[in-house]
Amino acid sequence: MTQRGTAAEPDGGPAATAVDWAFFTFSGIGAAWFAVLLLEESLQQRHIWFLVVFWAALAYLVLPRLDRVLTQIFIPNYFMGRTRTNAGLFGDAVNLAFLGSEAQLRGALEKAGWHLADPVTLASSWRIVSSTLLHRSYDHAPVSPLLLFDRQQDFAYEQEMHGNPRQRHHARFWRCPEGWMLPGGIAADWLGAASFDRAVGLSLFTLQVTHRVGENIDAERDYLIDSIRDSSPEVSVEVIKNFSTGYHSRNGGGDSIVTDGDLPVADLGNLPETGPAVPAGAAAARRERPPAPVIFGTVLVLLRGFAALAVAAPFLVHVTDVSLVINLLGTQSRGLAELGSAYAPTSVSLTVFAGVETVLAVLILRGSNFARVTAMSLSSIAIAVQIAAVSAGPDAALRTNLFGYAFDVLLILALSSDGARIYARSRPRRRRPPDPAPSAGAAGPPR
Structure with a gap:
C-alpha cells in the first residue's frame, strides 16, 4: 500500500516530471553556490555579519533542498x-x-x-x-x-x-x-x-x-x-x-x-x-487556496516586473537624469539606466516585460503550470547569465549581483517546491462540454 498512491495529484507525464525535477535540482545547486559566495564574503572581516546570512541560506535554502533530493532518490515512498x-x-x-x-x-x-x-x-x-x-x-x-x-x-x-x-x-x-x-x-x-x-x-x-x-x-x-x-x-x-x-x-x-x-x-x-x-x-476550500510557496513566488514575480518598470518608466516620460533610477535601485542599476536612456526600444521592452511578469503572476496564483514553468525559466536564464559573468571574481559578483542572484534563486526554490508543483498540476482544467444528445428519431453516429 503506497503512501503516494493515495494522493490526488494528477500525473503530468514523464516530460512534466523531468522538467519539475530539473528546476528542483537546479535551484538546489544555485542555492548551494549562493551559500558558498556568502561564506567567502563572510571570511573577510569587513563582512563578518555575512555569517548570519550564510547560516540562514544554508539552513533554510540549501540543506532542506539537498535533503529533499536525496530522500526522493533513496527512500521509497510507501507507508x-x-x-x-x-x-x-x-x-x-x-x-x-x-x-x-x-x-x-x-x-x-x-x-x-x-x-x-x-x-x-x-x-x-x-x-x-x-x-x-x-x-x-x-x-x-x-x-x-x-x-x-x-x-x-x-x-x-x-x-x-x-x-x-x-x-x-x-x-x-x-x-x-x-x-x-x-x-x-x-x-x-x-x-x-x-x-x-x-x-x-x-x-x-x-x-x-x-x-x-x-x-x-x-x-x-x-x-x-x-x-x-x-x-x-x-x-x-x-x-x-x-x-x-x-x-x-x-x-x-x-x-x-x-x-x-x-x-x-x-x-x-x-x-x-x-x-x-x-x-x-x-x-476543499483549503485545497483550493494557494499554498505559501505559490504566494511567495507570485510576489517575487511581481517585484521583478516592478523593478523592470521602475527602470523603464523615467525614460518613457523623457526623463534623462539617470540619478533618479540610481537612487531608486542602487548603483548596480547604472548600466541598465544608461542603456534605457540611450535606446528607447530598451525601455519599451522593459515595459512589455513588466506586463508579461504581471500576467505570469496572476496566472501562477490561479494555478497555471505553464506560467510557473515560464517564470522559473526566466530566473534560470538570469542565473546562468550571472554565473557566466563570475569571471570577474566572486567579490565583483557579490558587489553587483548578490541581490539579483538571491532573488532568482528564491523564486525558483518557491515555485519548484512540492506545494507549488502539486497546486499547479492539480488545479481543475476547463473541459470541452459534452456534445448534446441526439434528438428523438435522429440517426446515431456510425459505430
Missing part, C-alpha cells in the same frame, strides 16, 4: 509508520490510530483538555516566538507541518507545560484515505503521531530553529490515550503489538526517539458527535 518533513526526512513516528468521525475525535480530545493548534501563519509564528521568549502562555500555538499520505496533518492538538509553548505535549492527526488499511488489513479512520516538545534548539539535519522532541515517545502515546479514556470511559482500545519493530532512531530534527513499536487503536464509535462543527466544503 513505513513514519511521517515526513517538508525536506523529505523521517519525522515523528505514527503511534496512534482511531476509529470514528472527525467530530468524535476532536470532541474526545477537547473533552480531555487538549487544545486545537492554530494554523501556521505569519501572525501565529510571531506569537509563538514572542510567547516562548517572554514566557507567556499560548494554548493554541501552531505546530510545524509533517506529511503523511503526501499531505500535511489535518489538524493538531496540544497541552503546553508551565504556561509556555517552549514545552508541550502535542499530536498531529491525518484522515486515512478511503478504503485504506493498516498493514495486516486492520481498519483505521485516523492516524496520529504524538510526541513531547522538551526545548527549543537547532535541527541536527538542517540547522533550522525548531522544537527538540523528547526521546520517550511511548510515554506521549500512552498519555494521550489515557487522557481520552479518563474523560470518556466508553472508548475502547486494542493494541497492535509490535506494529513496527521497536527501534532507536531519530526524527527529522535529529532527536533520538525510542519506542516498543506497539500501536493502540482507539474506537470512538460510541462517543457523541460533539467536536467543533466542520463547515461543508472547508477541506
Whole structure:
C-alpha cells in the first residue's frame, strides 16, 4: 500500500516530471553556490555579519533542498509508520490510530483538555516566538507541518507545560484515505503521531530553529490515550503489538526517539458527535487556496516586473537624469539606466516585460503550470547569465549581483517546491462540454 498512491495529484507525464525535477535540482545547486559566495564574503572581516546570512541560506535554502533530493532518490515512498518533513526526512513516528468521525475525535480530545493548534501563519509564528521568549502562555500555538499520505496533518492538538509553548505535549492527526488499511488489513479512520516538545534548539539535519522532541515517545502515546479514556470511559482500545519493530532512531530534527513499536487503536464509535462543527466544503476550500510557496513566488514575480518598470518608466516620460533610477535601485542599476536612456526600444521592452511578469503572476496564483514553468525559466536564464559573468571574481559578483542572484534563486526554490508543483498540476482544467444528445428519431453516429 503506497503512501503516494493515495494522493490526488494528477500525473503530468514523464516530460512534466523531468522538467519539475530539473528546476528542483537546479535551484538546489544555485542555492548551494549562493551559500558558498556568502561564506567567502563572510571570511573577510569587513563582512563578518555575512555569517548570519550564510547560516540562514544554508539552513533554510540549501540543506532542506539537498535533503529533499536525496530522500526522493533513496527512500521509497510507501507507508513505513513514519511521517515526513517538508525536506523529505523521517519525522515523528505514527503511534496512534482511531476509529470514528472527525467530530468524535476532536470532541474526545477537547473533552480531555487538549487544545486545537492554530494554523501556521505569519501572525501565529510571531506569537509563538514572542510567547516562548517572554514566557507567556499560548494554548493554541501552531505546530510545524509533517506529511503523511503526501499531505500535511489535518489538524493538531496540544497541552503546553508551565504556561509556555517552549514545552508541550502535542499530536498531529491525518484522515486515512478511503478504503485504506493498516498493514495486516486492520481498519483505521485516523492516524496520529504524538510526541513531547522538551526545548527549543537547532535541527541536527538542517540547522533550522525548531522544537527538540523528547526521546520517550511511548510515554506521549500512552498519555494521550489515557487522557481520552479518563474523560470518556466508553472508548475502547486494542493494541497492535509490535506494529513496527521497536527501534532507536531519530526524527527529522535529529532527536533520538525510542519506542516498543506497539500501536493502540482507539474506537470512538460510541462517543457523541460533539467536536467543533466542520463547515461543508472547508477541506476543499483549503485545497483550493494557494499554498505559501505559490504566494511567495507570485510576489517575487511581481517585484521583478516592478523593478523592470521602475527602470523603464523615467525614460518613457523623457526623463534623462539617470540619478533618479540610481537612487531608486542602487548603483548596480547604472548600466541598465544608461542603456534605457540611450535606446528607447530598451525601455519599451522593459515595459512589455513588466506586463508579461504581471500576467505570469496572476496566472501562477490561479494555478497555471505553464506560467510557473515560464517564470522559473526566466530566473534560470538570469542565473546562468550571472554565473557566466563570475569571471570577474566572486567579490565583483557579490558587489553587483548578490541581490539579483538571491532573488532568482528564491523564486525558483518557491515555485519548484512540492506545494507549488502539486497546486499547479492539480488545479481543475476547463473541459470541452459534452456534445448534446441526439434528438428523438435522429440517426446515431456510425459505430
